[in-house]
Amino acid sequence: MNNTLTGLGLALVLALVAALVGPWFVDWDSYRADFERQASRIVGAPVTVSGAVDARLLPSPYVRFRDVAAGAADARLQAAEIEITLGVGPLLRGDVVAQSVRIVRPRLSLTVGADGAVKWPGGASAAQETSIALERAEIVDGRIDVAAPAGRLAVTGLTGIAEAGSLKGPFRFEGAAATPLGRTALKLSTGRADAAGALRLKLAATIDGRPETFDADGLLTVGAKPRFEGQAVVARPAPRPGEGETPEQAAAKAPPWRLAAKVTGDPARLGFEAIDAVYGPDERAVRLGGEGALTLGPAPRFDLALASRQIDLDRSLDLGAGGPAARIEALLQRLGPVAHPALDGAVTLDLGGLLLAGDVVRGLRAELVSDNGAWRIGRLSAQLPGEAALGARGAIAFMGQAPGFAGSVDFSTGDLGAFRRWLEGGAAGGRAAVRKLAVKGDVTARIGGLTVENARVTADGAASSGRIAWRAAERGERERVEAALSADRLDLDALGLDRLIRSAARGGGGVDLMLALDAKALRLLGVAFEDVEIDATVDGNGLDVRKLLVGDAGGVKVSGAGRIAAGAQDGDLAFDIEGVDLRGLLTLARAAGLPEPAVAAIEARSSALAPVKLSIDVTIAEDGGAATVTGGLAGGAIEARYAAPAFSPDAETELTARLTSPDGRRLAALAGLALSPVAQAEGGEISLSLKGVPARRMAGEARVRALGLDLAGRGEAAAAEGGAWTAAADATLASGDVTGALEALGRLVPGAAPAIPVELGARVSLGRDGVALDGLKGAIAGRAVSGRLSAPSDPRRGAEGELAFNELPLAAILGVALSPDALAPAAGAKRPVWPSQPFGPSPIQGLAGSVAVTAKSVDLAPGRAATEARFTFGARPGSMAIRDFSAAFAGGRLDASLDVGRPDANATVALRATLTGARVERLAGLSAPASPVAGALDVAADVQGSGRTLGAIVATLSGAGQISLRDGVVRRLDPAALDRIEPRVIAGLPLEAAKIAAELDRAFAGGDLVLARASAPFTVSGGVVRTGALDDGGGPARLGGATSLDLSRLTLDATLGVAPRRLDAPQAATVIFEGPLATPKRRIDATALTGWLSVRAVERETRRIEAMEAEMRERARIARERAAAEEKRRAEEKRRADEERARAEEDRRRREAEERARAALQAPQRPETGPGAPALPPAIDITPPGGAAASPDPLTGAPPPQLR
Template identity: 45%
Template structure:
């Protein structure tokens, strides 16, 4: 047994040794045909091995082939070197499992014929079952290539490297690697299923180019055959966040079905941008892959929002497209020709909609061509065009005919401008046709046919950018027209921008019978000119009529340094300044400036001027001479250059007999009803307009001599500035006030004035500081600030040493409102209110008056208030003043509506002396307080008083009523008792005389009142006095100042007699009347009471006498009765005593033994017992019992 085992072991060792070293002695190359035949059987194609072959069995089966190939021509498989390591265990089972497979420089060539047939090296069927017996765990490919020869050209995927694995040659298979196509390196990932029985193979191929965020995924089923077919889907995706340049994400997916000749594209879905703002298109089409590959696609979408997609701060449609354009740069050149049809319901761009967008684009090798493009644009515009679109080094370009019809050109301009406000004007219909040649930096319209509101123009329009001109942008227009509106085309803005130093050149050649430019209608216009960085050149200019003005001239005006000499001569004549104001508005000046020029210009018109402007190396000179403002104008100006920063000199004189024109030029509105004496206006300045010009100006007109001396400057960004001293002198300010329409002529007396102030203005406000001087002999001081925007209102502080209430009333109601009354029904002025001198103004000035005349003999001192001017009214706020020893506070306001005025008062007077407030002789004494809230409306002061409504109260403290002695009532009764007749008139006369002998002291008295329709009615008088009671009320007719008061005076006790005292008549001196009816009645009652008491006293005396008599008689009778009673009682007691003694005696006798005696002998009885005993004195009678009770007397 041991020998047997030993033999087997030795045989095994020998076999292993032979397997190990045996292959080293075998020439395997001699068997290359056998290997090629076996390899061809396994791969299903005739194979050849042209190089060396190396084989070994241990430690693992290994083979290496050089020069392996199959097929020929354009359908060939060639591998420079193949290395394979087989699994030993699988090999023993008859299976070929490659644990490692290395293919160096494999190359697969495939041919596609024009009929779609695909020819590969694999023309023979593999041996049955061989494909399932072959697998590999790891197959490495180095330097591989796939070449496809098609009728359209040769396509090569080269430098393929990667790793693959397969369960069998029938799949499934997986490959991860990379390859290069057209010089671009891409990552490749392929996975397949098993080949199905029908030859169908499902696979998924993912391609991602290096350095690019896009990925391409092909997923479907490939069915083998002479004409292989594909049925699946393709997806091209650029996800968000992967592009280092920040491009938008997008994806395109479609279902593909077809063969090598034609692929049908179904359910095409294109999404561009982030999901929350993506543009979505859907469609279908086909790819033709024959000799000339092409595509035919039709896309449609409901709406594409370019505004959200672009996310650009640029509001214009062009800006949005420019922002989005670089992101679509990869789509500018199609890979091959084709046709693309796009239909969109709407495109949101520039804040508006472009609707019904329809385009047909044809792709060519050199780019795109627009076969047809139409859209409905904002502004009722319809555009259509066709032509070639080119993409070159200078960017995209277009050439072709364009047809644009616009119903609302202003709306279209507003959309093109990104919603910015455009020049106002009526809606205009614009039609433009022409041959357009456009690039990024230039647009030219040849054979332009322009129609503006039915008026046609023909010519050429062009624009070139700075890049195209290698300098400045340029605009060119050469038009001939019967009627042309340049404002509607925006050319007015271009011209004005060029004159203001715009950074572009403008060339205009116009011949128009009718022209609108800068808002000015013109006729007979001939213009040929050029504006560039160096000069304004007018070869010819002639305007026959421009709204009453005519202009002609020619010349060249240098605009920049080194531009050379120039001379421009113009002659201008106009009947009004309206054309000049319209041009200023068109330039873009503020409405205030334009209105000022229009107003002041009207003062110059009509004018005829000769204007000469020259430029040379020394600077520019301007000379203007002619007739203007009804007089003569002579102006000379010079500057080192045409710039606000250059040193300049200005001398101007305007002399005219019409002072109203001078006042208008100075900025004042002049009334046509007032006299306006003439004078002159002169200006002398030197310096830089922007930095400051020193000099002086003077105007003598309208009774004023107004001058300024100091520095003035003007800058485009800061406006006008001035800093200096202004003086005003005049014998009568009223002339000036009447001329500017602030005062009715002939109402006010002459008012001389002499004032000086420091003036400073910076464009935003004008300040007058250190105001000092006199007006009508009154000293004035303070400061004022007037903003450029009148809506903000003026402000300041002013102090006068003296003023008056009537002057304040004149400010509110007009000076003529204080005229004498012609109405007997009112004591107040009834003249109608006139215009307020402060009408239309807004501001607030803190006023201080040393003294203010309230009436002819009443003065307020230390008067302070804020004078608040409103466009339709005036108010006195924070009012305070010392009035008659007290302090007046409150607020008063006046509202004006044409001739009507409404007044509101809320005032209070505290601490004043009643005797000073009422005036001598005053019936009131003490400290008075008055509060009043009232409103009134009317057209005169009398009307205001008649309509006054309100409420208030009057209070006197620690005071008295003079001539109101309450003791006068008490002194009447003694007089009546002394014989004064009880006659009402005599009693009233006596009381009247008595009242005047003293005063009624008042601790406090309050009288509330209401005012209705100009009538003041008091409530119940509340008076506090220790010596009298005072009640009553009063009515005051304010229009007539007529008093009607009824008072009741009485002693403090409630049962004291009352006396009526009434006052009736003018408030200044009412008549007092005493009503003694109540007192007479009281005195009559008192007389009756006295007589009744006398009679009652007599009757009482008689009753007393009778009573005394009765009482005496009753007392006598009572005494007799008492005496009789006492006797009867005494007798009764004596009888009782007797009987008692008898009874006692008898009892004693009965008790004694009987002596022997004779029966008929009487017994001896003691004397006391016998009836003859002496009489005893009776007991005195007791008094009557006393009754103790609360009712006892």
């Protein structure tokens, strides 16, 4: 047994040694032919092994072949080395399962024919072999070469791991390779081929360093003409947000996109259906759909048709701000990667709507053709905003990233204004003069340049033709605009050339303008021209006007020519201007860059300047320049000359001008003053003479004589920055009657004010801050005035100053606020108390400021003046105010403020005044003994009123106040007079009111009423002052009454009740003052006192009668008492007698009853009767004779018993 086991062990050892050592002694090359024959059978094509062959059996079967090749030269598979490790188990079953395969430097060469047939090294039998499997195949540094009619494709550096369940699949590969796009990671998996040779394929590819991905999923049919049907997707996902970034910000830097399509085709042609192209984030993506094809024959090309219902470029793509042109330019610059297509082909684009620059472009249809690496527009049409249509054909060229176009363009619009608003990015503009515009021509355009040759422009039916070119500033060159046009009617503003011409005319931005126009009607810069011929150039060399002829430039005729070199003292321009409307010229002046303050000043005075007929000559030479203006202006004549060695504010300059005109209105308008249309306006002249350096000092004089005024000044002036001037001069103003000028200026009603002579002088200073009048001195209407005034350049700040008057009437102050004519008394015998003339304009209307005023005397009323007055006079548009008025008046002090509002023809007045300690007698204009009332008067009032006349204001006054009299005396009002009237009545004075009043008036004259203090509140309503309860201060007399003062009529109705201050004092008598305030009448109303006296008389008579009646009543009372006592006595006697009779009757009845009872007891007993006994006789009636009934029981009242 041991020998047997030992033999078996030895045999096993020998077998293992043979398996390990034997292969090294076997000549494997002798099996090369067998290997080649079996490999050719598997591959289906001749296989040769030209290199060494190695093999081993343990631990696993292993074989290595070098220099292996299969197939022909145009379809060949080669490998430098193939190592195969086989599975032992499957091999014992007859199956070849390669557990691992390593293929080093394999190279696959394929050839694609024009018909799409593919030549490859394998044969049809290879796909039928199911006994061959690869568990793991490592490919190292492989290469695939594809030769096709369209060119060659090489994939190199192919490295990865492959698996194969059999030669019919399934297959898997994961690795990487170098492609024309870069190093690409590949993942491939398939299913098992079916009977038709179709297998399911999935492919995923990504390029190193790039986010794009490619995925394919479909059926691949392997054959002579392989075919694929499935879905392909190329996408760039949204990037991950960086630190501090939002997903939206990250997507904006690298917008995601996705292109998906259903792919069907073979190596000769690929068809694309259900294309879904998406660009941008999902919430605002641009999405296109369509179909296409890619032909891969000898002349490869592509055809693509894309469409979308609507695309919102504004929201989807960040194209920046601006109009549609800027956004389209930004979009085209992004198309640089496809500027030079590698294949010929065609792209058809059909967009139902394109939202661009805030509006919708409709029906955009474009056919783009790629030919020899360049793009061409075969057809382009679109409906643009503004009822516009665009059609174009031509070539597209890219210079770097910048696109260009050359071809024909046909453009038309039915609403040019709306189209321009859209083109300019929605900027609001005026209504375009042209509505319908059509432009056709050969256009050459690029970013920064545009040329239209053979242009034909039709504007509202008016045609023009010529050439238009524009070139942007680049490489140090200036922007350039050229226009050579001839037309019956042409609107350059409608074409958008107005902005370019403005820039070129101002010389700003380096714009060169060359303009040649011949038009019967032309619109430029908002001005309508007729019969226009222009040939001019504005460039870096200066201005060259070869010809300028305008039959009508917005109201004037212009002709001229000349040249002025830029930066050189050389040039001569001559112009003739004639017309009645300067607005067109002023618009052109603004476009030419003239200072706006100067243009605005001329524009404000253009109606006064017209008509004009001027000759303007400008000459520039080495020794200086000069400009002269002569002709007709402002209804008169002008002569002006300007001369300087250089047109510079730093050059010595001489300026003279003289304008004469018989029309004072025009002269006033040139000074910026508007005149009343109903007033006379005397003409005159304006003259000016200055010499010096404008920027530093010019000395001279100026004079204006017009409107009855003579204003002259001599001093210095200088030009400041921004076109402003500063000046200082000694000025005088003289006028025999300044009312004429004020009437002409609309600040006085003609003929309403008296003559006002004025003679004033002051040092006038004009600067940036405004104008100042220092050392003002003179006389107004013969009243001396002095002080200073200043007015700032900003009218909102208002003027300020100080003025001192010797004499200043209140009427003058109110005249300034309300209008002097409204204070003039009405004419006629029955003139009203207050002026009824409606308010005219205020002399200071529209002005604002504050002036401190002092006056030695202010006349408040005839013969009544306040002295040493001080107040602040303030004005602003529509109102005037007197603040802090303080003055001595009538021995007291007057403090007041007055506000006058003039919002319209009406005036609103508010007065707040306090009068303290004024003597009543001085207010009345009388001496103290002669004045009916004397004492110190205090008044406080706050009233308001409004109306169109002073009388209306007084009639509407309303408010309230308080009035009091201190240490007062009321003459001829002795309060003790009332006590002397009743004795006179008792003595026989008739009780008649008239006689009582007469007697009382004589009694009042016997003394005066002395008051320590009396006060009363008052109200004002409807122009009537009414006092309230009178506080008499507790003096010797009790006072009462009320006062009503009608301010509209100045009439007084006052009642004063006077009575001694005691309980038994007589009824108060009433003193009445009524009538005109200046001369009121006094009368006594004794009606109440007479009534009181009558009552007193009645009371006396009543007391006498009452005494007599009392005596009679006393006597009657005594008589009644005596009769009552007698009656009482008689009644008592009768009562006693009745009682006696009653007692006697009672006694009698009692006795009778007792007797009857005794008799009954003494009578014999009656026997009893049986049933058969006879009836008893009737009862015996013992009633007393005469029917008298027994009396009832006197104690109980019960009737007496009856006996039967």
